[in-house]
Amino acid sequence: MAAAQPSRLTRLLAMVPYFQARNGISIEQAARELGVTPTQLTKDLELLFVCGLPGYYPDDLIELEFSEGFVNVGFTAGMDRPLRLTTIEASTLLVALRALVETPGVVDVAAARRAIAKIEEAVGATAVPGLPGPDDSEPARDNPTYTTVREAVRKGRALRLRYYSASRDSVSERVVDPIRLQVMDQHTYLEAWCRMAEGVRLFRFDRIDTAEALDESSRPPAEAEASPQSVLLPENPDLPAVELEIDPDHLWILDYYPVEPITRIEDREPDQPVRVRMVYGSPDWLTRFVLGFGGSVRVFDEPAIAEAVAVAAARARDRYRRSAPDTV
Template sequence: MERLLNVIMTIGSRRRIDRAKLFAVITDYADAPSEQAAERMFERDKAAILELGMPLVTERDVLDENTVYYRIEGSESGAVLDLTTEEYTVLLAASRAWDDAAAGGAARRVRSKLLSLGHDADPDLLRRTPRGVVESLPVLSPLLEAVTSSRTVRFTYRGTRGTPTPRSVEPWVVGVHDGHWYVHGWDRDREAPRLFRASRIESFPSLGPPAVEPRPDGLDLDAVWETLHSSEDQARAVVDAAPYKALALRDHAGASLEAPRFELPELPRPAVRRMLLSNIRWLELVEPAEWRTEIADVLASVAAAHEGEADLSVVGTAAARPDPRIRTTPTGNDTLSRLISEASYVMSRGEADLAELSSALGISEKQLITDLQVLFVCGDMGTGWEDFIEAEWEHGTVRVRNAEPLRRALRLSAVEITALLAGLAALEPTAGDAEPIVASAREKLLAGTVPDAPSPLPTRTELAEAAAADEMVARTADRAETVLAAVQEALRADDDSDQSRLTVRYSSTDRPGTSVRRIHPLRIETDGARSYLVADCELAGAPRQFRLERIVEILPDGTPQERPHRGEGPALGGRVQEEVWLRMDPPGRWVAESFAAAELRDGEDGIAYARLDGPVRAALVDAVLESSGAVEVLAPRELRDTIVTVAQISGARHTQA
């Protein structure tokens, strides 16, 4: 680490330096046991400097080709991103998408590099951009690197049968579907394309040899999913639904929020069955008749499976599944990138608050002081101690001087650009009037990609244009835009003004009908594919969390507030307070992942058991019904009874003439 810093400082402090002089003044090169050892060491250091994005240039003397010079290009010629404050802010927001968990070297480096640019973020815009947008997983960085470099990758994967197996894959595309990361590519062992869910990868992927299978053009992850769920049995299902309910289905059909009956587009039978069962509390399938009978049979079997007490002894005999041990420690380049960013950040501002800088970088103050101590002993090794970096942090104020070579612009690698593009794509649904800023930042990132890099995910604008021919789809999109624009305007307004408050109609997942509430928006939060508005609610007299897509209407000021009706059937509000145990057949394992199971156990014949702590009751009931019998709640008994009641009520609607 110190050697690399010294090499950068020594080369960057002068117009250029020849190889012989560099080898003489860098102690590790000079003390190497042989000239060949010094050469190998220097070649590794050069690769590391280039990987960081430092513009290192090699030149031969025009008069003596045996003399090699090295220099680092000036900051102007090395700059890669000419960003406005707003563009910098949305890129910083995109990098924050990875903060909730370690997402590998690319995520760590890209945040450090952005901070080194010396911009000040727009605090208002940053407040209106959500955090935690992208599912953060430590396996993502090597997967992205394999895609951008056309390399093979090896990892241990736990598929639907539950047995971990080694896989060798040539990744074609890494993307997000329904808030979860997937990698699609050529499975070398099975000699066929395969789709892998990233959260089921149980070892840190290791890069292998170059890929040999041609990558298909125009890959689209959603199209891959449609192929997986395709069926020759297709039809246009007709559905009766309660007003303002089954919102996802209404959006899919392009139906209005109040329409009592609507028709879905022609879709495969398995896909329609899943969508219907996940919303079954609010609807009735009218046609086709044979699909209606199937829905009734599935609900009857789910109800029968949950009658009475469950046999919990099988849980005790199942083998506990150990947590995957995916260990990712920051590499030398991750740390060096952070050190350079710290120096650039402080020098661009003159000084910085210790606590503020450690928070911006996502490290502890103790780690930051350790970094500054490393900077303090590094510098231009070709001169005296007076040209070493000066770093001080007394009284909580950080100052760094004499480190001008570290202010050279850091270029973003293809992997880092891909990581930022994914973050921007996830920001777009909640961008509101900041969408043009997101688009311009995206264009500048794309300008830095290599020609052979994979195509990024389509933007929300491109998707909207593709669907513009459907008038109902456009109307649904307009509704979401209207809600988001009002929320963004309220977030910008002064806290004491009327503009900072909204009257909304909200459709809850656990109660019939809707409620009318006057709220004071505080911030937007995102969890995977779901975006939430945190707001003070006058009706509740406390802060509440609202799913953005369930705010179905912005109402005029003065509209009377109204609580949701209790309705018939079991109460599904809140979280399950008792410990929940699930029995899952292979097709139902996704439920444990969706609810972040606290414990997993493996039984016989591919059956697995999961313990959930405090799941949302309504969401879990819907997931069990959506699984079509692949998931059974074993405990608590009260939740089993609730599922029986819901399944019977919903099934009765489909058995009536």
């Protein structure tokens, strides 16, 4: 696969120090090294020729000579060396990359670690004081199952999954149509249309035992693809949280929605509900969410929302009664 080409701005910023270090290089050779055509390089040089310092008088503009097919730099306008990351920029990039490496399935681990090494080499070991180093205790190899899932999402291919359900303590096989990847609380989820359940489900990466890309395209329903699972909300202190009770026959919710159990599942009686905590975006969304489970999920600590659920359920029941035919 061909490497991605740099943007024109990136190329222009690097060209002056590049040509200064290679004064007299031919346009053809420079074009090959920069990954562009001679025609495009000539256009770039013509643009650089009218760039420079404020004032924009002849002595302020970058001076280049390239009319004879060779490039010579007369005046750099201060662009004498390639741009370098500042300490803050390098720290931000390194922290973000290391967080991605530690989140299962998000990126190619080996590629991310190569990027970390290049940044550290570019800024120097002492340029980012106090930043912890990477954990090299494990080899820089990506989980092949994670790679298969990511590639299926990227290429739009259906998947056959062998998936472990934590609440049921069982493994099932199913064919899914990938939609997108979602990340929350250092866990990566595959959002997909499950053909067995005939609905959108979330599959946590670290619970996918095996994944096989099928020789068919991913074909989730249009409405499922258009609206992401909005329950995937970050632990944002500005967002409210609610306690819910979930009946035993609906504990599969723990696998598909990022809820946090408050009571240990192992410590309860088999017929007792499980209490969980969930962050939500709005009362209206939470009301619709609870209504969708027909009483098997109940709001525990928000009386106003519980009342809203009851009112909405009563109105729906009344509409069904009014639309039902009269019986003798």
